[in-house]
Amino acid sequence: MIQNNFAVGIDIGGTNSVVGLCDNMGNISSSQSFPTNNFDHPEDFVKTASEWIESKKAEYNIVGVGIGAPNGNITSGTIEFAPNLPWEGQIRLAEMFQKATGLRTILTNDANAAAIGEMTFGNAKNLTDFVLITLGTGLGSGVVIHNELVSGAHGIAGEFGHIIAERNGRECGCGRKGCLETYVSSTGIVRSVFELNSEHKLSSALLKSEAIDARVVFEQAEKGDRFANEVIGYTAEMLGRSLADFACFSDPQAFVLFGGIAQSGQKFADLVKSTLEDHILNIYANRIEIRVSSLHDKNAAILGAASLILS
Amino acid sequence: MIQNNFAVGIDIGGTNSVVGLCDNMGNISSSQSFPTNNFDHPEDFVKTASEWIESKKAEYNIVGVGIGAPNGNITSGTIEFAPNLPWEGQIRLAEMFQKATGLRTILTNDANAAAIGEMTFGNAKNLTDFVLITLGTGLGSGVVIHNELVSGAHGIAGEFGHIIAERNGRECGCGRKGCLETYVSSTGIVRSVFELNSEHKLSSALLKSEAIDARVVFEQAEKGDRFANEVIGYTAEMLGRSLADFACFSDPQAFVLFGGIAQSGQKFADLVKSTLEDHILNIYANRIEIRVSSLHDKNAAILGAASLILS
Numbered sequence: 001m002i003q004n005n006f007a008v009g010i011d012i013g014g015t016n017s018v019v020g021l022c023d024n025m026g027n028i029s030s031s032q033s034f035p036t037n038n039f040d041h042p043e044d045f046v047k048t049a050s051e052w053i054e055s056k057k058a059e060y061n062i063v064g065v066g067i068g069a070p071n072g073n074i075t076s077g078t079i080e081f082a083p084n085l086p087w088e089g090q091i092r093l094a095e096m097f098q099k100a101t102g103l104r105t106i107l108t109n110d111a112n113a114a115a116i117g118e119m120t121f122g123n124a125k126n127l128t129d130f131v132l133i134t135l136g137t138g139l140g141s142g143v144v145i146h147n148e149l150v151s152g153a154h155g156i157a158g159e160f161g162h163i164i165a166e167r168n169g170r171e172c173g174c175g176r177k178g179c180l181e182t183y184v185s186s187t188g189i190v191r192s193v194f195e196l197n198s199e200h201k202l203s204s205a206l207l208k209s210e211a212i213d214a215r216v217v218f219e220q221a222e223k224g225d226r227f228a229n230e231v232i233g234y235t236a237e238m239l240g241r242s243l244a245d246f247a248c249f250s251d252p253q254a255f256v257l258f259g260g261i262a263q264s265g266q267k268f269a270d271l272v273k274s275t276l277e278d279h280i281l282n283i284y285a286n287r288i289e290i291r292v293s294s295l296h297d298k299n300a301a302i303l304g305a306a307s308l309i310l311s
Numbered sequence: 312m313i314q315n316n317f318a319v320g321i322d323i324g325g326t327n328s329v330v331g332l333c334d335n336m337g338n339i340s341s342s343q344s345f346p347t348n349n350f351d352h353p354e355d356f357v358k359t360a361s362e363w364i365e366s367k368k369a370e371y372n373i374v375g376v377g378i379g380a381p382n383g384n385i386t387s388g389t390i391e392f393a394p395n396l397p398w399e400g401q402i403r404l405a406e407m408f409q410k411a412t413g414l415r416t417i418l419t420n421d422a423n424a425a426a427i428g429e430m431t432f433g434n435a436k437n438l439t440d441f442v443l444i445t446l447g448t449g450l451g452s453g454v455v456i457h458n459e460l461v462s463g464a465h466g467i468a469g470e471f472g473h474i475i476a477e478r479n480g481r482e483c484g485c486g487r488k489g490c491l492e493t494y495v496s497s498t499g500i501v502r503s504v505f506e507l508n509s510e511h512k513l514s515s516a517l518l519k520s521e522a523i524d525a526r527v528v529f530e531q532a533e534k535g536d537r538f539a540n541e542v543i544g545y546t547a548e549m550l551g552r553s554l555a556d557f558a559c560f561s562d563p564q565a566f567v568l569f570g571g572i573a574q575s576g577q578k579f580a581d582l583v584k585s586t587l588e589d590h591i592l593n594i595y596a597n598r599i600e601i602r603v604s605s606l607h608d609k610n611a612a613i614l615g616a617a618s619l620i621l622s
Contacts, residue, residue, distance in 0.1 A: 071594075080594065129464035143560065145461055152562025153440035154598055159559040162592045164552070174592055241475070248470040249454065249560045251463025281473045281485055283382075283391065287465055 006060045008053055008103070009306030011110070012036065012069035012093075014084035014137075019049045020299065021060055022306035026121035028299050030056065042079075042087045042096065050100035064104040065097050066308030068113030068301055075155030077107045083173060084137075106308040110134060110301065111158060112149055114258050114293075115142025117304030120311040123256060123294040130254045131246065132293075133160065133239075135261035138173075139181035139188075145250055161185070165242050183238040186214035186260060192231050193217065204228060218264040235261075236268055240275025247276075247284050254289035258300070262292050317371045319364055319414070320617030322421070323347065323380035323404075325395035325448075330360045331610065332371055333617035337432035339610050341367065353390075353398045353407065361411035375415040376408050377619030379424030379612055386466030388418045394484060395448075417619040421445060421612065422469060423460055425569050425604075426453025428615030431622040434567060434605040441565045442557065443604075444471065444550075446572035449484075450492035450499075456561055472496070476553050494549040497525035497571060503542050504528065515539060529575040546572075547579055551586025558587075558595050565600035569611070573603050 004023045011018045013036060020031030032052055039045040056062065071082040077094025079085065094107040108116075115132035118124040124132070128147050134140040139161035143150040150157045161181035162174055169178025170191060182188050193212055204227035206212065206220045220228035243255050255276075257269055273290040280288070295303055315334045322329045324347060331342030343363055350356040367373065382393040388405025390396065405418040419427075426443035429435040435443070439458050445451040450472035454461040461468045472492035473485055480489025481502060493499050504523055515538035517523065517531045531539035554566050566587075568580055584601040591599070606614055 145456060146459075148457075150456055150561055153564040154562055154595075156594050157560065157562035159562075159592055159594070163556040163559050164590070176590070176592070245474040245556075246560070248474050249468065249557070250461055251465055251468035251470075253464040279475070279487070281470055281487070283467050283470070284465075 003061045005063045005310070007063055007306040007309035008065040008101075009302035009304070010049065010065065010067045010097075011113075011301035011305055012067065012072075012079070012085070013301075014070070017045065017049075018302055019052055020302035020306070021056060021062070022303055022310065024310045026303055028302060029060070031299070031302060037086050040086065042091045042093060046093070046096045046100050050097065053101050053103070062103060064106070064309035065101060066113065066305040066310075067093060067097065067105065067107040068110045068305040068308075069093065069107060070110060072107050072109040072112070073155035074106070074108035074112060074149075074151045077105070079107070080156075104309070108149075108151075108308060109140065109142075109158070110304070111140030111258075112142040112151075113304035113308060114140075114295075114300065115144055115256075115304075116149060116311050117295055117300065117307045118256055118258065118293055119144060119147075120307040121295065121303055123291050124254070127253050127256075129250065129252045130256055131160070131250065131252050132256045132258055133243075133262075135185060135257060135259040137186055139185045143250060160242075160246060163242060163245070165238055180238065180242050184235055184242075189214040189217055189231060189235055189261070192234055196227070196231055196234065206231075214261060215264075218261075218268075222265075232268060233271060236271035237275045240272045241279050243272065243276050243290075244279035244281070247280060247288055251284065252288060254291050256291045256293055258293040258295070266292065314372045316374045316621070318374055318617040318620035319376040319412075320613035320615070321360060321376065321378045321408075322424075322612035322616055323378065323383075323390070323396070324612075325381070328356065328360075329613055330363055331613035331617070332367055332373070333614055333621065335621045337614055339613060340371070342610070342613060348397050351397065353402045353404060357404070357407045357411050361408065364412050364414070373414060375417070375620035376412060377424065377616040377621075378404060378408065378416065378418040379421045379616040379619075380404065380418060381421060383418050383420040383423070384466035385417070385419040385423060385460075385462045388416070390418075391467075415620070419460075419462075419619060420451065420453075420469070421615070422451030422569075423453040423462075424615035424619060425451075425606075425611065426455055426567075426615075427460060427622050428606060428611060428618045429567055429569065429604055430455060430458075431618040432606065432614055433611075434602050435565070438564050438567075440561065440563045441567055442471070442561065442563050443567045443569055444554075444573075446496060446568060446570040448497055450496045454561060471553075471557060474553060474556070476549055491549065491553050495546055495553075500525040500528055500542060500546055500572070503545050507538070507542055507545065517542075525572060526575075529572075529579075533576070543579060544582060547582035548586045551583045552590050554583065554587050554601075555590035555592070558591060558599055562595065563599060565602050567602045567604055569604040569606070577603065
């Protein structure tokens with residue numbers, strides 16, 4: 001009897017962290033979610049998660065642990081000063097898990113994990129050169145060149161959310177101004193609602209919503225609300241322009257959009273594609289696809305993390 | 312007796328094209344220059360250059376031909392619609408040389424050739440991850456990640472001269488507006504003289520020059536001319552800002568500046584470094600060097616082309 005290999009995928013999030021078991025076909029057999037803030041120290045989280053992993057060893061042939069984390073550094077296996085996590089400073093999380101479980105452990109940032117996941121199990125299976133863009137609270141990116149994830153000289157490549165999209169633009173959490181993720185992210189979309197509303201006050205169902213978030217903007221746009229569609233168009237344009245610049249670097253086959261905004265539908269991807277073609281250097285014209293991730297369920301992050309081991 | 316291996320390096324330029332023989336220590340044994348416009352068709356150039364190569368075969372053990380050319384595509388070995396060459400359309404130059412000489416032939420664009428040359432013989436010898444920036448009539452780039460040149464999915468990676476540095480900025484030869492090379496290149500510097508002069512008219516020896524070119528601007532700056540220094544500062548700032556964005560992609564160890572402007576002295580590189588640090592995302596701060604090419608003689612392009620074979 002051939003026993004399937006399994007990898008543990010751990011997704012570290014600002015709100016919840018999830019630990020799951022994944023086989024090399026991309027099936028998740030078991031998973032558990034923990035509120036990240038329940039753990040004052042990373043040691044406490046490692047202890048709890050490792051006990052969960054240990055309890056699975058009798059039943060599953062576990063070959064390693066993959067971790068996707070904000071500000072994860074693939075070279076050092078550390079989380080470096082992640083502003084959205086309760087844990088401060090530089091955390092040697094890969095080493096801690098390796099010691100606690102005895103399993104080979106690889107850690108990287110969420111966007112890199114998603115890129116590997118998409119290449120292993122998702123919509124980038126047949127691509128050799130692509131850039132995955134995660135659109136969530138912020139904007140992350142994972143760059144794949146000739147089938148290899150680009151980690152960078154210091155383990156921190158792919159910070160596309162922090163290229164300057166608008167000089168002296170919106171204030172960013174990084175301390176600078178005009179970063180792409182202040183426009184293209186779920187929080188950026190809400191800021192765009194206020195900016196565009198300040199510029200030309202339109203009547204819109206959107207502005208009567210109790211709480212405006214990116215999901216509401218997409219819902220109203222779907223219903224034909226003109227102002228909501230303007231916000232979506234503005235967001236897609238900011239992203240498409242920046243992708244046109246980004247293409248000049250690695251000449252990819254595709255950009256793959258991942259995360260809540262990307263999953264709102266093909267329409268957003270089509271708008272991004274159209275702006276990309278309007279702004280791109282002629283030699284790249286009609287050569288670069290905009291794809292939407294096919295890993296849209298809540299397990300995408302675990303799959304991505306597990307694929308660091310399984311790919 | 313061990314016979315040294317030699318590669319032919321061919322540098323295709325808008326004015327002159329040079330063919331040379333290079334050994335694996337980076338010594339050039341013999342070279343010849345031809346005015347590119349003397350050849351109405353690429354076939355004529357291939358014939359003449361191949362005859363020169365043939366005449367060297369008795370004396371040297373030649374193992375291949377490397378070609379650096381504007382708009383060179385490393386995947387297809389073609390020159391694609393190069394605006395500065397007398398030859399039109401898509402030219403299968405690598406194939407033509409391979410047939411004419413019987414030697415393995417690799418063609419790429421000038422900046423990629425320079426990057427490989429710098430890695431093999433120059434100031435990037437100890438680097439695994441860097442971006443070479445050529446500053447000449449235009450601005451080109453060659454991206455090296457984990458010791459490998461990034462060619463891209465379609466063979467046309469590294470067009471950093473065409474990221475948009477200033478939205479709706481200066482008109483570029485590519486048909487768009489605000490491309491980096493319209494600011495940071497020898498022609499861009501001359502345009503900056505006119506732009507800054509139109510903004511605030513300063514008395515400057517520079518404006519009394521018979522013909523203003525980048526060399527004159529650097530000479531006057533060296534002599535302490537305030538206006539010339541302002542132009543240089545503006546150029547360095549445009550480049551430094553853009554490099555700060557570019558760093559977010561591949562997280563390199565260094566940017567290596569190559570070509571006439573770069574060779575004007577360490578001062579320009581220092582200004583670029585200072586702007587880079589002012590604008591860079593915190594995680595990259597003080598981690599990325601600005602180096603100046605050490606291949607400054609006129610043979611750099613031949614060395615780069617030959618290194619495609621010798622590296």
